[in-house]
Amino acid sequence: MATIKDVAKRAGVAVSTASYALNGVKKVSDATLQKVLQAAEELHYQKNGFASDLKRTKTNTIALILRDLSGPFYSELIRGIQEVTTANGYDLIACSAIGGDDSTATKFLKEKRVDGAIVLAHNISDDIIKASANADFPVVVLDRHLDNPHILHVEVDNYQGGWIATEHLIEKGHKSIAFISGPKNSHDSEMRYKGYRDALEKHNLTFQSRFKFTGDFQRESGYRSTKMLIAQQNLPDAIFYANDEMAIGGLKAFADNGIRVPEDISIIGFDDIQISEYLNPPLTTIRQPKYEVGALSAHMIFQLFTGEDVEKHYSLVTELVERESVK
Amino acid sequence: MATIKDVAKRAGVAVSTASYALNGVKKVSDATLQKVLQAAEELHYQKNGFASDLKRTKTNTIALILRDLSGPFYSELIRGIQEVTTANGYDLIACSAIGGDDSTATKFLKEKRVDGAIVLAHNISDDIIKASANADFPVVVLDRHLDNPHILHVEVDNYQGGWIATEHLIEKGHKSIAFISGPKNSHDSEMRYKGYRDALEKHNLTFQSRFKFTGDFQRESGYRSTKMLIAQQNLPDAIFYANDEMAIGGLKAFADNGIRVPEDISIIGFDDIQISEYLNPPLTTIRQPKYEVGALSAHMIFQLFTGEDVEKHYSLVTELVERESVK
DNA sequence: CTGTTAGCGCATTCAC
DNA sequence: GTGAATGCGCTAACAG
Numbered sequence: 142m143a144t145i146k147d148v149a150k151r152a153g154v155a156v157s158t159a160s161y162a163l164n165g166v167k168k169v170s171d172a173t174l175q176k177v178l179q180a181a182e183e184l185h186y187q188k189n190g191f192a193s194d195l196k197r198t199k200t201n202t203i204a205l206i207l208r209d210l211s212g213p214f215y216s217e218l219i220r221g222i223q224e225v226t227t228a229n230g231y232d233l234i235a236c237s238a239i240g241g242d243d244s245t246a247t248k249f250l251k252e253k254r255v256d257g258a259i260v261l262a263h264n265i266s267d268d269i270i271k272a273s274a275n276a277d278f279p280v281v282v283l284d285r286h287l288d289n290p291h292i293l294h295v296e297v298d299n300y301q302g303g304w305i306a307t308e309h310l311i312e313k314g315h316k317s318i319a320f321i322s323g324p325k326n327s328h329d330s331e332m333r334y335k336g337y338r339d340a341l342e343k344h345n346l347t348f349q350s351r352f353k354f355t356g357d358f359q360r361e362s363g364y365r366s367t368k369m370l371i372a373q374q375n376l377p378d379a380i381f382y383a384n385d386e387m388a389i390g391g392l393k394a395f396a397d398n399g400i401r402v403p404e405d406i407s408i409i410g411f412d413d414i415q416i417s418e419y420l421n422p423p424l425t426t427i428r429q430p431k432y433e434v435g436a437l438s439a440h441m442i443f444q445l446f447t448g449e450d451v452e453k454h455y456s457l458v459t460e461l462v463e464r465e466s467v468k
Numbered sequence: 469m470a471t472i473k474d475v476a477k478r479a480g481v482a483v484s485t486a487s488y489a490l491n492g493v494k495k496v497s498d499a500t501l502q503k504v505l506q507a508a509e510e511l512h513y514q515k516n517g518f519a520s521d522l523k524r525t526k527t528n529t530i531a532l533i534l535r536d537l538s539g540p541f542y543s544e545l546i547r548g549i550q551e552v553t554t555a556n557g558y559d560l561i562a563c564s565a566i567g568g569d570d571s572t573a574t575k576f577l578k579e580k581r582v583d584g585a586i587v588l589a590h591n592i593s594d595d596i597i598k599a600s601a602n603a604d605f606p607v608v609v610l611d612r613h614l615d616n617p618h619i620l621h622v623e624v625d626n627y628q629g630g631w632i633a634t635e636h637l638i639e640k641g642h643k644s645i646a647f648i649s650g651p652k653n654s655h656d657s658e659m660r661y662k663g664y665r666d667a668l669e670k671h672n673l674t675f676q677s678r679f680k681f682t683g684d685f686q687r688e689s690g691y692r693s694t695k696m697l698i699a700q701q702n703l704p705d706a707i708f709y710a711n712d713e714m715a716i717g718g719l720k721a722f723a724d725n726g727i728r729v730p731e732d733i734s735i736i737g738f739d740d741i742q743i744s745e746y747l748n749p750p751l752t753t754i755r756q757p758k759y760e761v762g763a764l765s766a767h768m769i770f771q772l773f774t775g776e777d778v779e780k781h782y783s784l785v786t787e788l789v790e791r792e793s794v795k
Numbered sequence: 796c797t798g799t800t801a802g803c804g805c806a807t808t809c810a811c
Numbered sequence: 812g813t814g815a816a817t818g819c820g821c822t823a824a825c826a827g
Contacts, residue, residue, distance in 0.1 A: 142824075144820055144821085145820065145821065146820080146821095147821095154797075154798080155797060155798040155799070155825095156798085156799090156820095156821080156822090157797075157800090157822075157823075158796085158797055159604060159796070160821070160822060160823085160824095161796095161797090161823095164822085168796065168797080169797080170796060170797090171797085173797080176766075182477065185599070187523070187578050187580070188579060188820080189579065189580070189819085189820050189821070190519045190575070190576075190579035190580065190581045191518045191522040191581070191819090191820080191821095192522050192803090192819070192820035192821040192822090193579075193616050193820080193821060193822080194518045194821095195516070195518040195519050195522055195803050195804070195805090195819095195821075195822095196802090196820085196821050196822045196823080197821090197822075198803075200518075205537075208558065208563055209530075209550075210546050210550055211543040211546040211547040211550060212543040212546075214537040215609075216538040217538070217540075219538040219539075220538040223537055223538060223564060223566065225638075227566065227567065232563075232572035233537065233538055233563065233574060233635065234561045234563050234571060234572065234576075234810090235557075235560075235561065235562040235563075236560075236561050239550065239558060240554065241553065241729050241802055243780050244562060245529065245559035245561065248517070248559065249517075251514055252514060252516065252517035253469075253514070253516075253517070254518070255516045262584060272512075306653065326805080343501070351682060360742075380815095389526075389743070389746045390746070392748070393745075393746050394746060395796065407808070415687075417688065418720075419716045419717070419719065419790060420746075420747070420748065420749075421719070421723060421748030423745070427760070442824085471805085472804070472806095473802055473804080473805095474803065476814095479815080481813075481815080482813065482814035482815070483804095483805080483806090483812070483815090484806075484807075484808095484813075484814060484815080484816095485812080485813060487805070487806060487807085488806095488812090488813090491806085493814060495813080496812065496813080496815095500812080500813085515804085515805075516803085516804050516805070518803090518804080519803070519804035519806090519819090520803040520804080520805060520806080521805095521806050522803095522804085522805075522806095522819055522820070523804080523806045523807080523818090523819055524805090524806070524819095525819075586810095685825090719797095774815065796827105797826100797827080798825105798826085798827080799821100799824105799825085799826080799827095800824090800825085800826100801822105801823090801825100802822095802823095802824105803819105803820105803821085804819105805818105805819090805820090806817105806818100806819090807816100807817085807818095807819105808815105808816090808817080808818105809814100809815090809816090809817100810813100810814090810815085810816100810819085811812100811813080811814085811815100
């Protein structure tokens with residue numbers, strides 16, 4: 142591999158001149174610029190990214206840290222991040238947090254292999270994140286609350302979402318409403334549940350514990366919980382699934398048992414994932430402003446880069462998307 | 469940020485000693501090892517990844533290059549890659565190819581910011597890939613054929629897939645079969661189409677050009693093409709969608725028009741994406757061995773690293789997954 | 796406008 | 812075992 146020295150030599154100039162020419166610094170005459178460029182071309186010169194980063198102590202890329210690269214994927218969220226990072230001339234890479242504190246993600250965080258990070262990965266410990274964040278290394282977390290001056294938060298108002306989902310069901314005349322939750326340690330799910338409980342209470346509807354099941358946000362668990370609900374005989378009027386994936390599992394369980402949605406039972410999900418409108422019936426759900434969450438997260442990082450004052454905490458509101466799974 | 473020099477100084481040893489201690493090279497006495505470790509701890513020492521990479525000229529990570537980080541995502545494929553890379557002690561990052569030859573992905577490729585790459589991104593030009601691949605930098609391409617000694621290929625037998633999809637439809641008694649293709653420049657789609665045509669021919673079924681539509685592998689295009697097909701009045705007996713996403717769009721178009729699947733028309737997809745079995749009706753489709761493609765791709769890279777001889781080209785077979793969208 | 800020079804932080808000889 | 816010295820490839824003063 143040719144280095145910048147080779148290029149300089151071939152072009153008959155000093156290394157620095159070659160560097161300036163190659164980096165578009167306007168200090169070189171047109172003639173030498175051409176010479177350098179041509180030499181680089183002939184040598185198939187490619188700069189060594191690490192050497193460059195090392196020197197600049199800046200990578201121009203930010204990392205998105207995901208629990209698992211193989212999904213589930215929030216494409217809208219990523220699109221939001223992506224658009225803002227590209228608009229700012231930054232690169233974006235995604236790292237997996239598989240392996241937890243011993244993962245690729247942790248390495249990138251600790252060794253500062255990027256200029257900033259957005260994390261959405263429960264399996265990275267708070268300590269790692271706190272230890273990594275500092276004035277020159279902003280990190281925004283999407284999945285927890287961390288008390289640290291250099292950590293930014295963006296979250297959606299899950300309580301409000303749980304509330305409007307339940308209100309909608311009640312408004313439509315449903316009295317007995319089941320709730321299929323996410324995993325126990327999910328703060329998001331817990332807040333949605335709180336919203337559900339409070340809405341129930343406000344309308345003097347009693348909560349029945351046999352109508353609460355614990356899932357794990359996966360399709361399969363929605364399927365299983367629903368099967369159990371069906372097996373229990375007397376079905377509720379409606380089910381509020383803590384996310385769309387589980388609602389999809391539920392839909393399948395109902396189809397398996399010849400139970401029609403929404404004729405026999407109404408269901409509502411949470412998230413409004415892309416596929417939801419293509420289901421049969423199209424799923425009524427609570428839309429999370431995922432694109433906005435992503436875009437905002439990235440924005441905050443760039444604001445910090447430019448030394449602006451930024452709000453450390455944002456909470457975004459959800460909205461009801463009415464389709465056909467609630468009658 | 470403390471550097472290794474600071475650590476060495478604090479521990480009262482030479483830099484090299486500190487380096488050995490930190491990297492677990494068994495050349496240091498237990499006593500000094502402890503001293504160094506403790507000094508590092510006290511200073512919150514974190515090695516600079518770039519400096520390390522620069523020196524080693526090795527990053528221990530491989531890149532997965534995707535057209536767009538925001539999906540559509542082949543989670544099975546990524547899982548395959550992920551498992552093999554982790555098993556080999558390597559890190560995996562995903563880069564977006566948005567921006568084509570001016571993207572993050574291109575930068576990682578050209579500047580060799582990783583040790584190897586797997587590319588699944590039509591929007592990166594052949595030239596870039598060819599220019600990047602060399603004996604020390606293996607790249608496996610999943611979406612094209614490239615004539616270069618250092619480029620490896622893994623593909624699925626799309627021709628065979630197109631063939632069995634069509635055969636299945638014919639076997640079930642369908643005579644007029646429409647084909648909704650992927651984008652024009654997609655080699656995959658082209659091969660599926662060839663399989664379709666040949667199967668038709670073998671059974672003396674004439675191909676009707678009014679039953680061929682060009683889509684772009686996106687849900688929306690499946691929806692639009694299907695709408696057009698419906699508008700044309702007399703529907704075919706069955707439709708072969710070049711991928712599941714478009715079939716989902718098709719399903720929606722039929723639902724919109726009160727046309728029942730499979731009672732009124734049969735449809736078959738291609739890919740067997742996760743959601744397919746949850747659709748209504750569950751989608752009959754051609755399963756691509758995605759996990760295997762991913763795992764194999766990663767394997768090939770590691771084989772190359774260890775200097776083994778590797779087959780430059782693999783073609784994996786597809787299989788029919790019968791569900792309920794074909795009657 | 797161009798060339799010289801000094802590190803960036805680290806791993807790695809090679810003597811001791 | 813240890814430590815001094817060297818350079819990876821590049822950028823950025825600083826002189827000229």
